[in-house]
Amino acid sequence: METFLEQTIYDPTIGKIIATIIGVIIIWLVLKVVQNRLFNNIEELHQRYRVKKASSFVGFLLTVVLISVIFSDKLGGFTVALGVAGAGIAFALQEVIASVAGWAAIMFGGFYKTGDRVQLGGIKGDVIDIGVLRTTLMETGQWVDGDLYNGRIVRIANSFVFKEPVFNYSSDFPFLWDEIKIPVRFGSNYDLAETFFKSSLDEIISKFSETAATTWKQLVKKYLIENATTKPMITMIFNDNWVEFTLRYPVEYKRRRITKDKLFRSILKQIESSDGEVKLASATFEIVDGSGIKVKVEK
Structure with missing residues (x-):
């Protein structure tokens, strides 16, 4: 022993x-x-x-x-x-090796970080973890309208960054341009309608517009990109059915849905208070060169 x-x-x-x-x-x-x-x-x-x-x-x-x-x-x-x-x-293990290389690219290449909202191969969500092999997302959208969580957690191999585009909603410019279209009936007071829309935009979008302008200036210094305006914009066209106003504005990427809700509520209140000067339009049909119609009423 x-x-x-x-x-x-x-x-x-x-x-x-x-x-x-x-x-x-x-x-x-x-x-x-x-x-x-x-x-x-x-x-x-x-x-x-x-x-x-x-x-x-x-x-x-x-x-x-x-x-x-x-x-x-x-x-x-x-x-x-x-x-x-x-x-x-x-x-x-080439896929595993590619995922490890992808992890290094993500950590040191600035593709995205935890907390960013990204879209990878059609899957959109917030990054909640970046592992050596996989990135974990809390998914948004799919059967849920708007940019809200649907409760599903998705894990994506890091090698994805070498194969497909990576859409980042929040990296250097955490704002998006959004639009809403409002149909107005022919014969309405168009100037008054535009005044209503501008008033709602100034009230709700001003805080986003100012912050977006400051962030955009920093983006122009970093990339070769034009110095675009971040102020809300209102444009008008017309078609066979109505006059259509388009409201374009910057908004924080996580607040698109709630901001659109506030805008619609504000605009609707102002239109209803216009005493019929501004009316929302709906699809209409005009009968051209119609023949006489006879109606028989039975007792």
């Missing part, structure tokens, strides 16, 4: 295993201390999330390096075999 214990204690392999365990414990204890100190100095949630992910990745990387260094003399004879096996594994 004593001989067995001596052989076990002085066995080089056992010593390397013990050294590996101690080294891994030290790495993760130091990493935990560093994370706690960093988190105490970081108040911004997105920055804390990215630091946590990056530090965990560094911990795994240091663990792999430690194991490779300790057992390096045992791995030398398997170089060729590992090379052939590595090529086969790389081919079999």
Whole structure:
């Protein structure tokens, strides 16, 4: 028994295993201390999330390096075999490798971050987690109208960023241009109607317009893009049935539906208070060159 214990204690392999365990414990204890100190100095949630992910990745990387260094003399004879096996594994796990590369591109390339609203391959939602292999979205839309959550969580492989466009609703310019169309009956007071629409836009959209203008100026400095106006705009056309006013305005990307609701309510109240000077239109049909119609009434 004593001989067995001596052989076990002085066995080089056992010593390397013990050294590996101690080294891994030290790495993760130091990493935990560093994370706690960093988190105490970081108040911004997105920055804390990215630091946590990056530090965990560094911990795994240091663990792999430690194991490779300790057992390096045992791995030398398997170089060729590992090379052939590595090529086969790389081919079999190409999607996984592409997802890891996609994760690096997302974290350091500015595609999106947690909290952003994005559209990936027709799936729209808010980013709630960015893993090494997959991005997790809280989905919006589908059977739910507007930009509201439908309760479904979707996980998408990070390799997607290399294959399809990534639509970001909130990165550099967290506003969208939205439009509503209002049909007005022929013969209405069009100037009064436009006054109503402008009044509603000024009341509800002004706060978005001012903030959007400031953000757009920063966007112009960053990209080669024209200095477009962010003020609400009203245009008019007419067709066979009515005069159509189009109200175009900037709005925060998460408040499209509620803003449209406020605009419609405000406009409807003003039209109803116009004593018939402004009337909303509906589809009409005009009979041209119709023949006489005889009506017989039976008792």
